[in-house]
């Protein structure tokens with residue numbers, strides 16, 4: 285069976301480097317914090333050109349920490365995209381905030397700045413924009429709306445570390461930006477992990493404090509924080525992968541072009557649009573398919589795995605039923621009925637998949 289994401293092929297490709305890096309951490313006796321974390325944070329800062337980087341336990345933790353650092357209070361409203369993974373809305377709710385669901389652009393599937401603007405009210409404090417499937421949200425427009433209404437902006441780049449917009453790196457568009465190192469992400473570790481990025485030194489200090497039990501001096505706790513740290517062993521793995529990351533992005537882009545060429549010629553199927561000025565990490569290679577049912581039958585017949593990211597807009601999720609008012613959000617709803625994601629990573633044999641599909645399409 286073709287793997288949806290071939291993490292084992294990646295492991296094989298850099299195996300000796302991984303083994304050495306893992307062994308070094310195990311032998312060092314330093315498993316939390318320490319030099320490997322410091323080096324990795326410096327490398328992330330150099331890669332993104334963000335001045336402050338703080339690693340943490342997961343992308344979800346990173347959003348929670350960002351909301352705490354920005355001072356979210358119970359009853360505050362935060363605008364999130366209606367069509368994305370649950371984490372941004374979930375983190376807002378967990379802290380007593382109220383997520384408001386903005387519609388998306390029908391082609392790029394990114395949060396719509398126009399829709400964001402319609403949701404702004406007296407209780408609105410901020411916006412969480414998601415870089416969906418690997419390309420940046422429309423930051424010029426979103427930043428303009430945020431600025432005009434005095435709102436903070438969190439950039440959720442869990443899926444788009446390594447993307448760019450008009451030459452600017454993802455993870456530098458928000459007051460705070462976050463990413464995830466979940467294993468299936470373009471830059472993933474061997475468990476949970478995440479990071480926060482900010483140009484604001486004061487916010488960076490708060491973030492460090494919150495992520496480490498509210499403490500920067502041992503056993504002195506200035507606030508009640510949380511325990512959210514990237515383990516050194518994961519940082520060691522990520523440092524190896526980061527060395528190969530630019531090559532992998534190139535390969536991902538080549539693979540996407542091959543898919544695009546094939547699917548672009550098939551009526552009723554459209555690859556997710558890439559907005560002008562964006563480069564894409566293709567955390568997911570996602571198609572919009574008019575007749576999804578029969579396309580899935582063809583994938584099943586050729587044993588090509590697929591995923592539906594995501595089968596419902598967030599406003600239809602049972603967990604938000606009580607707290608939020610359902611909105612129309614027609615583009616988000618339509619996308620949830622059309623999307624199909626195909627096997628994808630730098631090690632995916634896209635030609636094999638296309639050859640399989642050619643037999644049935």
Ligand SMILES: Cc1ncc(COP(=O)(O)O)c(C=O)c1O
Nearest residue numbers: 342343344369371414442464466
């Ligand atoms: C857009 C988005 N935000 C946040 C997260 C949460 O990241 P993590 O799984 O590291 O908690 C994910 C994970 O898939 C995501 O896709």
